[in-house]
Amino acid sequence: MGDLLRPLRLDIFPETGFIGPEQATQVTGRHLSDMRGMYQDGRAAEAMTAAGDPLLYQVYNADIPDEPPHILFGTTVVYPGKVGSEYFMTKGHYHAIERTAEVYYCLKGRGMILMETRAGDVAVQHLERGKAVYIPPGWAHRSVNVGSEEFVFFFAYPGGAGHDYEAFEGLGFRNVVVDREGRAVVVANPRFA
Amino acid sequence: MGDLLRPLRLDIFPETGFIGPEQATQVTGRHLSDMRGMYQDGRAAEAMTAAGDPLLYQVYNADIPDEPPHILFGTTVVYPGKVGSEYFMTKGHYHAIERTAEVYYCLKGRGMILMETRAGDVAVQHLERGKAVYIPPGWAHRSVNVGSEEFVFFFAYPGGAGHDYEAFEGLGFRNVVVDREGRAVVVANPRFA
Secondary structure, eight states, X not given: OTTOOXXXXXXXXXXXXOEEOGGGEEEEEEEGGGGTTOSSOHHHHHHHHHTTOOEEXXXXXXXXXXXXXXXXXXXXXXXXXXXXTEEOBOOOBBOSSSXXXXXXXXXXXXXXXXXXXXXXXXXXXXXXXXXXXXXXXXXXXXXXXXXXXXXXXXXXXXXXXXXXXXXXXXXOOSEEEEEETTEXXXXXXXXXX | OTTOOOOEEEEXXXXXXXXXXXXXXXXXXXXXXXXXXXXSOHHHHHHHHHTTOOEEEEEEEEOOOSSTTOEEEEEEEEOSOEETTEEOXXXXXXXXXXXXXXXXXXXXXXXXXXXXXXXXXXXXXXXXXXXXXXXXXTXXXXXXXXXXXXXXXXXXXXXXXXXBOGGGSSSOOSEEEEEETTEEEEEEOGGGO
């Protein structure tokens, strides 16, 4: 067999996003304190961080070598909640190797995927159970939970693609998703005004 | 935006494997007559082909360019049934570019994934709803429905990977899955004896 990896099976729990077995899974958790400056309402973010620093999302990665020609896969779980009027969301990133794609398949909850390109194009797709979104090469992506339960989706992307969060540490994404009288609305990020 | 493809959303119906919208989906159906010589019981295969040539499986592909750096995804639906004592299955293939991987996530039913390498290594993984299988680079793969309803799974693999069916047109896979008194059993392919 030489250097060939052996096939692998994992159990995915759609209700929680949890993947097993544990020894074949890497877990990354992001708290509000990991996202300083990313929410419009800095005062609300500071207060919530001080009051317990909530867990906003977790990523479960199947333990596969992060290099070509592997495909990495796992689940992302974005918890329900808001910071001010803005919903809990992931940091969002370009792939470090930008000409790489990603596919999502939603297992639970309701979310929006905010996407944009270096050239300033923007796109938004809604996800709910049974829907898939294709993120073509070159599109940054951020996942937002606009529902009242966990937003869980399966993802797959090429090993070695990497993550570039830096582009969004200043102004953020060009769109933000806010609660307007109980409805999730996509609005232009005021910081770009 | 230049040559960047725009993000795409598809609806996947886990009960049937059907993907919509139709204009964004390519469908490939395989009948028993497309699999001449692949079942051990040639007489049973001939009789069933003459008696109506059943549809064994369908593949729904999201309409994404089949080239790097895209990721192709969709669903495979293997229908329940047997040819002699052997369960309905896919043709099975290596990727034409062998050092490419694939991931499956099961949506419905019960199946087995037969895998093997050019060096003669073999592996079998069981799939049912909520379970994922990783097919590492270099492993041929065939999907077998060992249950009584449709076996449906979501798949993702790199654009341009291609399919090489030729390796299995002679002896077939090294393992076959047969019904032994109502139980699905993996046995060595007698043609390799």
